[in-house]
Amino acid sequence: MAASETTPRPTHAQLLEMLEAPDLTRRERRExxxxxxxxxxxxxxxxxxxxxxxxxxxxxxxxxxxxxACLWVLWLLLGGGAPA
Incomplete structure (x- = not known):
């Protein structure tokens, strides 16, 4: 079983809150x-x-x-609309 299955992942809102921390490094912020x-x-x-x-x-x-419309065009092409 993978680690992500045993521990719940943080929600999108929680991750956005974590991004507001002022002491994050550039790498941590990117991640x-x-x-x-x-x-x-x-x-x-x-x-x-x-x-x-x-x-x-x-x-x-x-x-x-x-x-x-396709059937009508097909009918016209096969001569159904032409006078005899």
């Missing part, structure tokens, strides 16, 4: 900033994974309209 960016991505990913966005109705409508 904390990197950790904060990574933790923010992790928290965003976990939130999106836990709360998936519902499928939007407009996507389905646009898809149906595009399919209808």
């Amino acid at each position: 904390l900033q990197r950790m904060a960016r990574f933790q923010k991505r992790v928290e965003t990913w976990e939130h999106r994974r836990a709360n998936p966005a519902p499928a939007k109705l407009h996507r389905a409508v646009i898809t149906l309209l595009m399919m209808a």
Whole structure:
């Protein structure tokens, strides 16, 4: 088991609070900033994974309209719209 699994990681907010310390070296500050960016991505990913966005109705409508337009163009190309 990895060390990150046994001890909880600090949250993004906690990492930002740690960055406010005045006695950090440049290397420590860079590392904390990197950790904060990574933790923010992790928290965003976990939130999106836990709360998936519902499928939007407009996507389905646009898809149906595009399919209808493609079928209409195909019908025109095959001579369905030309006078006999």
